Amino acid sequence: MLNVRALTRPGLEPLDFDLADGEALAVLGPSGSGKTLLLRAIADLDPNEGQVSLDGASRESMPAPAWRRQVTYLPAEPGWWSDRVADHFPQPELGRALFPRLMLPAPMMERPVAELSTGERHRIALARVLVQAPKVLLLDEPTSGLDQGSTRAVEALLRERIGAGDSLLFATHDEELATRLGDRQLRVRKGRVEVVEP
Amino acid sequence: MTATSTYITLDYTELALAALLLVLNAGLSIWLRLAMERQFLIAAARMCVQLGLVGLVLKTLFELVSPGLTALAVLVMILFAGREVMGRQERRFRGWWAYGLGTSSVLFAGTLVTLFALATQIQPDPWYHPRYAIPLLGMILGNTMTGIAVGLNTLTSQIKRERPAIETMLALGETRGSAFRPLVRTAVRNGLIPIVNAMSAAGVVSLPGMMTGQILSGVDPMEAIKYQILIMFLIAGGTGIGVVTAVHAGARRLSDARHRLRLDRLADS
Structure with a gap:
């Protein structure tokens, strides 16, 4: 269970919500409304105020890297720090095992990142997050730039994680995806967040 | 040192003769319409005044051999070097750090x-004698300053480009140390390249200034190169220590205790 209390930062008004184990919450709102700011604040990637805790343990009770290994944010445009895909994985075989689930050919692990399409890179970055098995996923536009087939594959894999008890908070412009995958919704408007119960 | 008495003193009429070359340059500038004659003359005049003043200051310092005045000269040199480091940055740190980081490194x-050299290799009496301390520090500072300026400039100018990679690593739970490592490595390497090049080229492509100066003043070439090698080692050591210190301190300043990337601590370029 992720508890968020009075979370605020410049561009985001204080908000409270809980995210249960096995729950998926969609974050909806126009571009620039503060969806990314919210996800980044939960991951403690920018200076922010408020109490955020996971299963009763507050962020401050552990080093930030330990927090982010459990509550992992994936940016809409993930970065790469090496030429080859495999160099980004601590254990490439774990990533390779996930690739077919994301409709990625296993040999792609040996390719240079620069040769891949946006959609391919996006799914590889998701695989990179999933191999660490975080308890809470904070995904920024997880299906943008993906064709329908890949979107379905990503969705199925995320459902499986949720079914296993992980929690998901995802920002999206796709209302249909929000309804299909999200149990509840957070509506963001000019930095104000409203929890919408189904 | 075995200085023989072959030192040839220059007098001012001889300098005036050499200054004719400058008049020649100004003439060429007028003839070719380079519009540089004014700049040439002003730069040359500036050089004469500046060096003249430095000569007077050094002469006074060497006569007095005062620890306080020597320390003051050292301080002024370091403050100027720090200013030069700041001046060479495309993107500066906000606030006091813009000047403080380079200067303290x-x-x-x-x-x-410099203290290491004075205490072990050169050992003048007294140890702070400005005739040794100031030229040594000057040569070490000049190169250390260049290395630090290049290293910091690489760090701050490339961090924006590397931002997605660094933030993705941090988001995956890497520490700031490991997320910054590739960039820190590039920055330190860039800062060290000039001194490696200077050592590789010494004697083949260029005759280092200090050694040339000693030879002109009558020192045996084998003695002069010993001094030059010592200076190169000192410069390399100073540059290495300075670049590593400055780049690591800079990377620390661009992150915080919660392992966040803090680009807000850089001024807008």
């Missing part, structure tokens, strides 16, 4: 290596 590396 120059201060640390420069004085450490």
